[in-house]
Amino acid sequence: MKKYVFGIDVGGTTVKCGLFTVKGELLEKWEIPTRTENNGAAILPDVAETVLKKISEKNLDKEEVAGIGIGVPGPVNDQGEVAGAVNLHWGYVNLADDMEKMTGLAIKAGNDANVAALGEMWKGGGAGSDSVVMVTLGTGVGGGIINNGKIVTGVHGAGGEIGHIHVTDDVERNCNCGNRGCLEQVASATGITYLANRRLQKDDMPSVLRNGQVSAxxxxxxxKAGDALAMEVAEEFGKYLGTALANVACVADPEVFVIGGGVSKAGQVVIDYIKKYYTANAFMTCKQVRFALAELGNDAGIYGAAKMVL
Amino acid sequence: MKKYVFGIDVGGTTVKCGLFTVKGELLEKWEIPTRTENNGAAILPDVAETVLKKISEKNLDKEEVAGIGIGVPGPVNDQGEVAGAVNLHWGYVNLADDMEKMTGLAIKAGNDANVAALGEMWKGGGAGSDSVVMVTLGTGVGGGIINNGKIVTGVHGAGGEIGHIHVTDDVERNCNCGNRGCLEQVASATGITYLANRRLQKDDMPSVLRNGQVSAxxxxxxxKAGDALAMEVAEEFGKYLGTALANVACVADPEVFVIGGGVSKAGQVVIDYIKKYYTANAFMTCKQVRFALAELGNDAGIYGAAKMVL
Incomplete structure (x- = not known):
């Protein structure tokens, strides 16, 4: 009988590792550095080594290990092949096959944003539902869509690329993706800073934001302190993101939206601004969905990776 | 061994019926009237009767019939329950259970727009792919999303309600759904007429559209005749719909978009206007998807209904 499962979240700097019970209890977590030199050739062998070492250290029977789930920052198809991952210096990598050969364990691989969404569905803000859309508001805007408990990968690995929904013609620069007017440009931490600076330059309305650094x-x-200009900026943010999520609901129609990433640390107020415009624009049957803050923080990736295997 | 399957498409006026081989060959199709009186209480018994009559007429062995697939104009959940269907005068109906009791056959039920999308995936414009988004441009804008060969129903039956994606703040009236600025208001046959009339009123630019009835x-x-004003209207239509579909691709990431409904009868020119704005706004990995015209016309529903069973 399977008792244990490993969840691995490969980032550009560190690899986060978790040993879980199959019920989702995190028994131990640790990190190893991500060695990106030589096109990241050492990354998977390092992961295999640390997992096998943990199995031996804990005296686990390999037969009791359900497998290893691995999230990586790049598009991954259903066969566990990675098309490429810039931050790992990877070109094409047959991750599932390579890891299985090195460990003799069952391997599942997925895109890190999608995998984090699965983690939040399993043990975080989306717990209790199997249809969840997760939005990560960090430097960019990441997304992951879980439909009936399964990640929506998409044919080109773009399932859940919510950050690149076109929301406005009113920005001056191109997005990193090459298009202009993506959600990411106005709803990420960077995007909120952009909206705030643009608003500050528009006139000389007083604001505490004029006294220091502007950030999300x-x-x-x-x-929260009642600054009128900042509230205008939050309205604009809420309008872009809330309307975009209403449009996501017309396609994926989830039960819960989970909001994570650095911006979400501001708490319920973020959800309040999003919900105002979500509710105004969502299709009638979707207006009452649940919005929740992410709960697993940086551990969402290892939880979701483990869940992929089960 | 199963050899046959029935596909039924229940509309507000007629019920379209098809007898298929399990390989998807349409052996015979016919229609019966939809009797909506008494809250549509006769509709399902009528369907059961016509199917059983066909089995007897054709001397089919019931053991050889895989089942009956039924599409209805309302939200249907995974258990085959219909929450309600205005055009059939239905409230809640446990379609799958009721029909199974009346026929002794396996029953699958789905929303008609989703079922039509499945039909086009199977034997129409999306054939060869199992990840298809269908958009039906008729009086309204219908949608259906097929991911890995399965209909995306959504938690509230709103999966694929593409017509209610918010695309503009620049319309004067509310949509039938109660919101304002839905895709349906500017990209359906009705929507195109609205855009054209609005453009005609803006100034007195000459156009053949001033000489007769304005319609999609x-x-x-x-x-097609090179009318400059009409081309402006088509650009506006293409911008709204092409951008909306680019946003759909950021969520569902399909392999093919199938464009159907009355508006699509204008042919490739419709796709050309959509694709121009789709390509400009789609996420990089999705820019090259295939656009196809629907091929099954009014038969898409019976094909898709049959496919649901298989």
């Missing part, structure tokens, strides 16, 4: 955090701190 | 058909006829 200082904007939402100012909102 | 006359607009695209005028486009």
């Amino acid at each position: 955090k200082t904007v939402f701190d100012a909102v | 058909k006359t607009v695209f006829d005028a486009v």
Whole structure:
């Protein structure tokens, strides 16, 4: 009988590792450095080594290990092949096959944003539902869509690329993706800073934001303090993101939206601004969905990776 | 061994019926009237009767019939329960259970737009792919999303409600759904007529559209004849729909978009206007998807209904 499962989250700097029970209890977590030199050739052998070492250290019977789930920052298809991952210096990698050969264990692989969404569905803000859309508001806007408990990968690995929904013609620069007017440009931490600076330059309305550094955090701190200009910026953010998520609901129609990433640390106020415009624009049967803050933080990836195997 | 399957498409006026081989060959199709009186209480018994009569008429062995697939104009959950269907005068109906009791055959039920999408995936414009988004441009804008060969129903039956994606703040009236600025208001046959009339009123630019009735058909006829005003209208239509589909691709990431409904009868020119704005706004990995015209016309529903069973 299977008792244990490993969840691995490969990032550009560190590889986060977790040993779980099959019920989802995190028994131990640790990190190893991500060695990106030589096109990241050492990354998978390092992961295999640390897992096998843990099995031996804990005196686990390999037969009791259900397998290893691995999230990576790049598009991954259903066969566990990675098309490429810039931050790992990877070109094409047959991750599932390579890892299975090195460990003799069952391997599942997925895109890190999708895998984090699965983690939040399993043990985080989306727990209790199997149809969850997760939005990660960090430097960019990441997304992951879980439908009936399964990640929606998409034919080109773009399932859940919510950050690149076109939301406005009113920005001056191109997005990193090459298009212009992506959600990421106005709803990520960077995007909120952009909206705030643009608003500050528009006129000389007083604001505490004029006294120090402008960031997503200082904007939402100012909102909580009742700063009128910051509240205008939050409205604009909420309009872009809330409307985009209403449109996502017309396609994926989830039960829960989970909001994570650095911006979500501001708490319920972020959800309140999103929900206002979500509710105004969502299709009638979808207006009452649940919005939840992410709960697993940086551990969402290892939880979701483990869940992929089960 | 199963050899046959029935596909039924229940509309507000007629019920379309098809007898298929399990390989998808349409052996015979026929229609019966939809009797909506008494809250549509006769509709399902009528369907059961016509199917059983066909089995007897054709001397089929019931053991050889895989089942009956039924599409209805309302939200249907995975258990085959219909929450309600205005055009059939139905409230809640446990379609799958009721039909199984009346026929002794396996029953599958689905929303008609989703079922039509499945039909086009199986034997129409999306054939060869199992990840298809279908858009039906009729009086409204219908949608159906097929991911890995399965309909995306959504938690509230709103999966594929593409017509209610918010695309503009620049319309004067509310949509039938109660919101304002839905895709349906500017990309359906009705929506194109609205855009054309609005453009005609804006100034007195000459156009053949000033000489007769304005409709989606006359607009695209005028486009083909090189009418400059009609081409402006088609650009606006293409911008709304192409951008909306680019956003759909960020969520569902299909292999093929199938464009159907009355508007699509204008042919490739419709796709050309959509693709221009789709390509400009789609996420990089999705820019090269295939666009196809629907091929099954009014038979898409019976094909898709049959496919649901298989």
